[in-house]
Amino acid sequence: GAILRLDGIEKGYNLGRPNEVRVLRGASVEITPGEVVALVAPSGAGKSTLLHIAGLLDSPDAGAVVIGGQDLSRAGDRSRTAARRGLVGFVYQFHHLLPEFTALENIVLPQLANAVAKPEAEARARDLLSAVGLAARLHHRPAALSGGEQQRVAFCRALANQPRLLLADEPTGNLDPATSDTVFDTLMGLVRDTGMGALIATHNPGLAARMDRTLRLEGGVLRPA
Numbered sequence: 001g002a003i004l005r006l007d008g009i010e011k012g013y014n015l016g017r018p019n020e021v022r023v024l025r026g027a028s029v030e031i032t033p034g035e036v037v038a039l040v041a042p043s044g045a046g047k048s049t050l051l052h053i054a055g056l057l058d059s060p061d062a063g064a065v066v067i068g069g070q071d072l073s074r075a076g077d078r079s080r081t082a083a084r085r086g087l088v089g090f091v092y093q094f095h096h097l098l099p100e101f102t103a104l105e106n107i108v109l110p111q112l113a114n115a116v117a118k119p120e121a122e123a124r125a126r127d128l129l130s131a132v133g134l135a136a137r138l139h140h141r142p143a144a145l146s147g148g149e150q151q152r153v154a155f156c157r158a159l160a161n162q163p164r165l166l167l168a169d170e171p172t173g174n175l176d177p178a179t180s181d182t183v184f185d186t187l188m189g190l191v192r193d194t195g196m197g198a199l200i201a202t203h204n205p206g207l208a209a210r211m212d213r214t215l216r217l218e219g220g221v222l223r224p225a
């Protein structure tokens, strides 16, 4: 089955008031295991709104949100929070690593929050960091890592709880182009090896071209670009 299915998502703000904005007007997408989909959207088109809904931070006004076969469209806040922790990983434009903790700790902590035992969490953190070439950086704090290394740690953190779905917003936005390509290939490898699905927002056409396909968000719907 699909990793992510959004079906006819509608979302607006201030509905019925003079300042009504209808942002999503029937947005649909299906992402299969191992598939990496680029999301391009002009500013204001509703990219954040769409990522929030796919990431279970917000609920649609209408339409279905199904992640890993679980229909979360009508789930309450508590089940959405639990599903977000277990099913969704997120990578931000800026890494948002905790500065006072080491690379290893930054990947252990979200697992402890998800009730994983510490030895298991540490073993998984080491495996992930080794897989992205950071075996020699386990005990470095973010400030002691390069930008590309920091972003690779951020990918590992997003994958710490073995999500089904990876969401990212400009995941290499603050890196130089050469570093960005290497870091992105690492991410693609991790997604494909684990059979996750990924939806990655980017304004970078070179990055979008490396993904399996591109969807454009415009007029409140998603269309192949």
Ligand code: ADP
Pocket (backbone or CB within 6 Å): 013, 014, 021, 023, 041, 042, 043, 044, 045, 046, 047, 048, 049, 050
């Ligand atoms: P993007 O991320 O593509 O720039 P957003 O999803 O942030 O777009 O916003 C899409 C539209 O919805 C914009 O016109 C924005 O002003 C409006 N919007 C977003 N959030 C709110 C909100 N909480 N209240 C009212 N309008 C909002």
Ligand code: ADP
Pocket (backbone or CB within 6 Å): 047, 048, 049, 051, 052, 053, 054, 055, 056, 057, 084, 088, 089, 090, 092, 093, 094, 167, 169
């Ligand atoms: P901003 O400064 O634009 O609020 P953030 O770095 O907090 O940016 O997040 C980047 C984008 O990802 C924002 O659109 C944010 O709302 C969204 N986002 C953050 N966490 C999640 C999540 N778990 N699922 C989906 N979207 C998320």
